[in-house]
Amino acid sequence: MIKVQTRDLLEQFHLELIGGKDGLHREIVTSDISRPGMEMAGYFKYYPKERLQLMGRTELSFLIDLPNNEMRQLMDNLCTDVTPGIVITRGQDVPQGLIDVADEAGVPLMRSLHKTTRVISRLTNYLETRFAPTTAVHGVLVDVYGVGVLITGKSGIGKSETALELVKRGHRLVADDNVEIRQEDYDTLIGNPPNLIEYLLEIRGLGIINVMTLFGAGAVRNYKRISLVVHLETWEENKQYDRLGLDEDRMKIMDVDLPKAIIPVRPGRNLSVIIEVAAMNFRLKRMGVNTAEEFSERLNSVFDDVDSTEIE
Amino acid sequence: MKVVERELTVKIDPGLQARPAAKFVQEANRFSAEIFLEKGGKQVNAKSIMGVMSLAIGMNEVVGIQADGPDEDEAIEKLSQFITAES
Numbered sequence: 144m145i146k147v148q149t150r151d152l153l154e155q156f157h158l159e160l161i162g163g164k165d166g167l168h169r170e171i172v173t174s175d176i177s178r179p180g181m182e183m184a185g186y187f188k189y190y191p192k193e194r195l196q197l198m199g200r201t202e203l204s205f206l207i208d209l210p211n212n213e214m215r216q217l218m219d220n221l222c223t224d225v226t227p228g229i230v231i232t233r234g235q236d237v238p239q240g241l242i243d244v245a246d247e248a249g250v251p252l253m254r255s256l257h258k259t260t261r262v263i264s265r266l267t268n269y270l271e272t273r274f275a276p277t278t279a280v281h282g283v284l285v286d287v288y289g290v291g292v293l294i295t296g297k298s299g300i301g302k303s304e305t306a307l308e309l310v311k312r313g314h315r316l317v318a319d320d321n322v323e324i325r326q327e328d329y330d331t332l333i334g335n336p337p338n339l340i341e342y343l344l345e346i347r348g349l350g351i352i353n354v355m356t357l358f359g360a361g362a363v364r365n366y367k368r369i370s371l372v373v374h375l376e377t378w379e380e381n382k383q384y385d386r387l388g389l390d391e392d393r394m395k396i397m398d399v400d401l402p403k404a405i406i407p408v409r410p411g412r413n414l415s416v417i418i419e420v421a422a423m424n425f426r427l428k429r430m431g432v433n434t435a436e437e438f439s440e441r442l443n444s445v446f447d448d449v450d451s452t453e454i455e
Numbered sequence: 456m457k458v459v460e461r462e463l464t465v466k467i468d469p470g471l472q473a474r475p476a477a478k479f480v481q482e483a484n485r486f487s488a489e490i491f492l493e494k495g496g497k498q499v500n501a502k503s504i505m506g507v508m509s510l511a512i513g514m515n516e517v518v519g520i521q522a523d524g525p526d527e528d529e530a531i532e533k534l535s536q537f538i539t540a541e542s
Contacts, residue, residue: 281500298484298502320505337509345505 147171147273149228149251152195155269156262158230161237162252163222163245171195171227174270176263178202179221192223195266197230199259207238215240222248230266232259275325275333276397284317284334284367285309287422291334291367293322293401294418296375300408303344305375307354308415310344315364316354319344324369326397335366371402371425373418378407388424388435459527462519466539470513480504482537488524490534501534512538 150167153160160167177194183205198206206214218241221229228251231237237252245252255262282295283302287309294302303319310316318336325333336342342355342363355363372394384407385392394403404421408414427434467475483490483501490501494516499506501520512518518538522530 279497279499281503281506298500320503321499321509339511340505340509343505345503351504 147270149195149253151273152228152230152266152269153251153253156255156265158253158255160251161231161254162242163228163248163250165246166228166249166251169225169227169249169251171270174267174274176266176270178259178263182221183217185217187220190220190223193225193227195227195230195270196221197232197259197263197266199232200235203231203235203237206241211240214238215244218244219248222250224248226250228253230255230262232257232262272325272327275327277323277325278397279321279323279337280396281320282322283319284322284336284369285418286315286317286364286367287419288314288426290371290422290425291317291369292418292422293334293369293372294375295372296408297377299347300375300377301414302375303346305414305418307344307346309418310354310358310362312415312419314419315362315367316342316344317364317367324396326399330399332369332396332399332401333366334369341365369396369401371404371422373421374403374405375408375414376405378409382407387439389439458521458523459531460519460521461531461535462517463535463539465512465514465516465518467537468514470511470516471507471538473508476507476512477504479534479537480507483530483534486522486524486526486530486533488522488527488530490523490530491521493519493521 147170148167149169149171152158172193175191175194176197177191178197178199179190179202182190183202206217209217222245229245231252231254234254234256237254242252280293280295282293283306285292285294285306294305296302306316306319317334319340321337321340322334323337327333342353343351344354345351384405392403392405393400402425406414406417465471471479480502491498492501492507492510494510494512497510499510501507520531520534
């Protein structure tokens with residue numbers, strides 16, 4: 144399971160640690176961030192103590208204006224034994240009294256030079272990414288004309304070979320054979336290779352090759368949003384394949400529904416060109432041009448014309 | 456749908472390095488069943504060399520192996536033998 148510690152934030156955001164360093168190992172369990180506003184006024188009934196706390200100018204100045212003992216008391220209430228840390232924004236000065244309380248409680252007190260809203264959005268982004276649900280699929284991920292295409296299919300159907308040809312045609316390899324996928328938001332899937340096999344491609348008969356050293360840095364990517372699934376399968380005589388492109392097949396990975404094209408494989412079919420065209424067609428559809436639908440409408444209008452002439 | 460599953464401790468010394476991994480994958484490819492290998496919550500296709508190598512399976516680690524297909528029992532039997540064979 145993914146574990147995020149307060150320590151990670153320090154490194155990631157170059158925060159300055161000003162107190163409570165005993166608590167750096169504390170675990171952050173949620174991507175939600177709290178700005179203790181009501182708590183400053185003494186209302187702790189719904190205090191989200193397990194969240195990272197962020198103190199902007201308003202909160203801190205309010206706290207500092209309080210009499211010393213009240214300030215320490217409030218700070219003590221904020222520093223529970225599960226609070227992963229408190230971040231002060233705008234590089235504000237923190238009274239020694241507060242630092243002492245944080246030290247005693249072992250809650251890391253950190254300072255950032257940036258504005259509160261900026262810090263919130265960056266922290267949220269980072270935490271959301273770290274807590275994103277992940278899975279792994281067997282397939283090859285390639286960036287074709289900027290569209291992340293996940294090629295799936297049985298072992299030995301020619302996924303890696305197709306990827307190699309796509310790379311040769313100027314596209315980019317993201318991951319071969321095993322793609323780690325994380326879900327961001329509710330509608331975005333990001334795929335990346337497992338560290339060990341980054342840039343590598345396995346071609347039967349050749350073995351493992353390094354696409355980056357062979358084809359250059361422009362031939363690889365470290366991660367890519369997945370937009371389209373192309374499923375390769377051996378051509379079955381009796382199976383009906385999509386001839387129009389009116390109905391889209393879908394494939395669900397975690398909560399995200401992706402369009403999926405099933406491409407039958409047969410000698411003489413140039414898969415990389417078909418995948419290139421699939422990617423371009425996908426972009427075209429996103430720009431509002433749907434050839435299959437337009438054609439169908441054109442056909443329908445011919446029928447309508449025939450109908451109207453009959454009435455006349 | 457019936458799926459055969461087994462959990463075992465790797466005994467190959469020092470683990471599934473490149474050569475043993477390739478051998479393992481070759482072995483797996485002889486069966487028509489879908490075979491998966493799992494370690495630490497990550498599951499990969501046992502017929503893919505890159506997948507198996509990306510798990511970096513070391514000696515004495517616990518892995519799960521799963522097969523689904525006409526020759527699933529035989530597949531699990533053979534592959535289990537392979538990774539639990541003390542060398």
